[in-house]
Amino acid sequence: MITLSASQADFLQAQVPLKVLFARKEALLPQGEALDARLGGLLRRALAGAGFRGEAGESLLLATPEGHFLVFGLEEDLRHAGGRLAQTLLRHAFPEVLVEPVEDPYALAEGLLLGAYRFERYRQKQEERVLKVSLSGAEAPGLERVWKVAEGVYFARDLVNEPPNVLTPEALAEAALSLRALGVEVEVLDEGAIAELGMGAFLAVARGSENPPRFIALRYAPEGAKERLDLVGKGLTFDSGGYSLKPTESMATMKGDMAGAAAVLGAMKSAALLGLPLELRGYIAACENLISGRAYRVGDVLKTFSGKTVEVMNTDAEGRLTLADALAYAERQGARQILELSTLTGAAVVALGEEVAALFATEEAWGQRVREAARRAGEKVWPMPLERAYREKLKSPVADLKNVGDRNGGAITAALFLAEFVGVPLAHLDIAGPAFAKKAHALGPEGGTGFGVRTILELAQAL
Ligand code: BES
Numbered sequence: 001m002i003t004l005s006a007s008q009a010d011f012l013q014a015q016v017p018l019k020v021l022f023a024r025k026e027a028l029l030p031q032g033e034a035l036d037a038r039l040g041g042l043l044r045r046a047l048a049g050a051g052f053r054g055e056a057g058e059s060l061l062l063a064t065p066e067g068h069f070l071v072f073g074l075e076e077d078l079r080h081a082g083g084r085l086a087q088t089l090l091r092h093a094f095p096e097v098l099v100e101p102v103e104d105p106y107a108l109a110e111g112l113l114l115g116a117y118r119f120e121r122y123r124q125k126q127e128e129r130v131l132k133v134s135l136s137g138a139e140a141p142g143l144e145r146v147w148k149v150a151e152g153v154y155f156a157r158d159l160v161n162e163p164p165n166v167l168t169p170e171a172l173a174e175a176a177l178s179l180r181a182l183g184v185e186v187e188v189l190d191e192g193a194i195a196e197l198g199m200g201a202f203l204a205v206a207r208g209s210e211n212p213p214r215f216i217a218l219r220y221a222p223e224g225a226k227e228r229l230d231l232v233g234k235g236l237t238f239d240s241g242g243y244s245l246k247p248t249e250s251m252a253t254m255k256g257d258m259a260g261a262a263a264v265l266g267a268m269k270s271a272a273l274l275g276l277p278l279e280l281r282g283y284i285a286a287c288e289n290l291i292s293g294r295a296y297r298v299g300d301v302l303k304t305f306s307g308k309t310v311e312v313m314n315t316d317a318e319g320r321l322t323l324a325d326a327l328a329y330a331e332r333q334g335a336r337q338i339l340e341l342s343t344l345t346g347a348a349v350v351a352l353g354e355e356v357a358a359l360f361a362t363e364e365a366w367g368q369r370v371r372e373a374a375r376r377a378g379e380k381v382w383p384m385p386l387e388r389a390y391r392e393k394l395k396s397p398v399a400d401l402k403n404v405g406d407r408n409g410g411a412i413t414a415a416l417f418l419a420e421f422v423g424v425p426l427a428h429l430d431i432a433g434p435a436f437a438k439k440a441h442a443l444g445p446e447g448g449t450g451f452g453v454r455t456i457l458e459l460a461q462a463l
């Protein structure tokens with residue numbers, strides 16, 4: 001774990017067990033230059049002697065008459081540099097470090113916190129080390145904001161990483177309820193209440209499991225808020241595929257099929273901590289997609305909350321069914337514009353790979369705002385066409401529509417399906433790729449990434 005603080009001390013004078021100096025290729029930053037001058041060129045000679053090239057993420061630990069220094073190769077993206085630096089520092093045993101100033105210490109700080117994230121709850125032996133990092137050139141209030149953002153990302157990652165036997169729909173609702181302590185209003189509906197509302201699509205997906213579903217509605221409404229943003233997150237705590245069963249390898253990461261919900265909860269947490277001045281609503285239809293004598297079948301016709309009927313042609317296309325009801329409910333609650341996040345289709349991963357989310361919007365301007373928010377947040381999203389010509393792929397011989405198209409354009413037909421259930425501007429982020437990392441990366445370990453939290457926060461701050 002890493003804790004951050006702002007340092008006003010003179011960098012070279014400060015008494016700290018380790019100081020971090022940065023290099024960009026051959027060039028040192030000002031503190032490194034100053035130290036090198038003070039040491040009569042010893043620093044440069046040591047770097048040259050060790051073959052240090054100043055490549056991104058490259059590091060060299062030096063003991064000098066002026067103390068211990070870690071020289072670290074910066075990269076263009078300061079968040080990524082911070083993430084890699086955190087992982088390097090955690091491999092060394094220094095309890096406290098001071099980092100030299102960079103142009104944007106807050107981007108570096110965000111990377112440091114995200115890169116230091118670990119999920120160790122289920123290990124017998126847990127890493128308990130706390131590393132104190134001081135940043136020169138940073139101010140405490142700015143670091144506080146960075147920490148509050150990271151708290152939301154950590155919250156989302158933890159939820160994704162929790163195993164599905166622990167993080168049931170009820171447990172996800174409990175996690176949402178924990179936000180009450182921060183002033184967020186949280187309402188949880190049980191199976192009876194969900195049935196009474198007429199959420200027939202959501203209920204059908206949930207029916208195969210012994211663990212009952214929960215519908216979660218959140219509201220963060222600070223006094224005087226004028227703008228309002230409604231969020232919807234896919235909340236499948238486990239997706240086996242149902243009778244359209246997934247092969248084991250595909251099921252392996254399906255505890256993460258609630259990553260959209262986790263992003264909504266993480267963003268709510270950060271927004272409340274930050275005291276953002278707008279109203280945020282969040283809606284999550286939480287359930288499991290399992291098999292049993294009660295589970296829904298291929299061929300079932302379901303009545304959604306909106307009144308539209310859906311013929312189920314694949315029980316593994318369950319997310320859109322739960323989202324259809326959650327989206328229509330959000331609109332019923334007065335949503336003016338909706339951002340929805342879901343690990344919705346493998347097709348989005350085929351199209352854009354595991355790092356880039358697919359962005360669909362029913363209104364160009366709304367999509368643009370989400371895209372720009374994501375760019376500021378450093379989360380990769382790319383626009384995809386909501387091609388109306390493919391709407392006919394969803395035509396059913398018996399119901400208003402069916403829940404799958406054919407094999408082609410699978411991410412698009414999924415988005416078109418969702419768009420059937422809302423009239424207000426909808427942005428849909430298919431995060432099936434970036435929500436779950438299959439290996440460690442600059443900003444964190446294998447597992448949940450918390451993708452979406454920072455985009456939501458950027459969007460909320462720009463409304
Ligand atoms: N949860 C999956 C999508 C998914 C795939 C998420 C890979 C993360 C990684 C979703 O419920 C699903 O199974 N979608 C099907 C849709 C198909 C049946 C039309 C898919 O993508 O295969």
Ligand code: ZN
Pocket residue numbers: 239241315316317318319
């Ligand atoms: Zn599925």
Ligand code: ZN
Pocket residue numbers: 236239257316318319343344
């Ligand atoms: Zn799913």
